[in-house]
Amino acid sequence: MTADAAPVTPAPLFGTAVVAGVGLIGGSVALGLRQRFLARTVIGLDANMDVLREAEALGVVDEVRAAPGEWLRGADLVILAAPMRALTGLARDLAPYVNPGALVTDVGSVKGGIAAEMERLGVRSFVAGHPMAGSERGGVTHASASLLENAVWVLTPTESTPLTALSRARLLVEHLGAAPVVMPPDAHDALVATISHLPYLASLALTHMVARDERLSLLAAGGFRDLTRVASGDPRMSRDMVVENKDALRGALTRFRKQLERLEADLDDPEELLAAAHEGKRTRDSLPVVKRSLLPAKFDLVVAVPDKPNQIGAVTQALGAAHVNIKDIEVLAIREEGGALRLGLESPEEVQRAAALLRAQGFEVRGRG
Template identity: 30%
Template sequence: MKRRILVVGLGLIGGSLARAFNRLGFEIHAFDVNQKSVEMAIKDGTVKEKIEDLEDVEDEYAFSFICVPVLESIGILEKLSSKIKKGIITDVGSTKAQICQFAIQKGISNFIGGHPMAGTEKIGYEHSSDTLFKGAYYFVTPTDINSRNDVEKLKELITSIGCRVEEIDYSLHDAITGVISHLPHVVSAGLVNMLSESSIFCKFAGGGFKDITRISSSSPRMWADISFSNKEVLIDLVDKYIDLLTNFKLNLEENRYSEVYSYFERAKLIRDRIVSDEQK
């Protein structure tokens, strides 16, 4: 198998993968409905060849990365799996249950789910970087139909661009990302949407507010897709968050200072531990 990689979708993640793999000497071919992104990548030397139509894809890629919104991923996988039989197909979606279950049902044994825990609030190829994944966790979610050899090949490739690979069950993955990624985006958007009540709130929104709501500048299309793709997990988490805020509100109403103090104290202890673990 030639050292060729196909990237479908040259946004922030797809573009950054293309740059990182190109730096390692892989020949990158790419497809994107936004042809300007591919043309930019060809011009800067990241992409060798533009794919005009996925129906024309040949079975010549060691790895193929699906880097499109999660609700589009299954359709892309269906197309690619009819063309690519030898190489490994993977994706970068923030939810894994739907696409992994689809692969199992269709017997697509060369598909292995993946998800890099990396990114910024910026979108588009112009913001991509070959160092985006350095030190980042990258989930790999193999199933029983995958060969162990293919799984190890994918993990080795991902490790080569500086990622810390975590192999995990796809259902557990969706539960984890629901807590640490999907719910925070919902909460962040809610805080920002509260500012729409008055322009004066926007005027005085300072550093702390901007820090906690930075992720709300991410793609609305991507996060709407993710919300529906991880619907059941997210609904349960939203209910739990509402319960948490309701209890906080009740403690304020009842003047329970110690309970309110504990609310913030627990958060500080957990947050400090997270930051401490990152620095090790």
């Protein structure tokens, strides 16, 4: 490819995508859509103009909107990424403008309420979803496409969900680098009550014990910090998450109390306690380690390449000749008209230099993790 040739990009899965709520997860989805060339245009919708300005300045979205309106009818993908407490209200605001042919999904951590609301609103193309990914650091500033990579992404269709909508949602999740898992909304909510919402309440209880005895804080080191990590999340968002799932969470709390009572009884039976310890170790050691991006997110450069021979070679040779050191390289999904490479470079300066070199060769590139 030369500077005279027009850049070739993969055919997008969606024309216009709207991410409603440009925070950590919404921003990460938007970045994934842009960097992997999954949408021709990504629009960020948020009531907070400061957030929108930051998202646009960071290259998270192509365009911004502060309110829903007729312009939404041009979108063929709509992602609801507001906090849990605002999610159903956002759905009601957007529903009158959504194109019936658009795929609509969300990223909330509780599925029963939003699934029922979208059915009530008559948005048939809605597929509720929950990417099992996150960070204690919130906001679009910390958004990263790599946050979603290799994450389990639960999709929770109802009996009225069209199979075509579910298939499109699965395709979206796979192309964002995540692993789709399908289950009913109530099954999802019962499971996350145990593996996500219960640990949050347990972390609160432990940290409250330390807060009420300053001697404990002197001894609360690495292990205690690791165990209570989720207590560092946004308090309001965490509160809304557990309250939204309170019925399933009460059941999980009942089971947890029984486990604690059993372990308390085992204090008088060392052999039973040892057996419980072995079971705990086996279970903990068998949990999968989720590896996110193989590359440092801050120093990534994504390059669109045509689906023809020697394109990887053309990219690496151009950068090698300019003494740009490629630390890692990953081939992203190949689609009609081409695919994309992600390059891991040594510094932001090298990303900028490599981008300029490859653009001069006729390649289309996108940066930021």
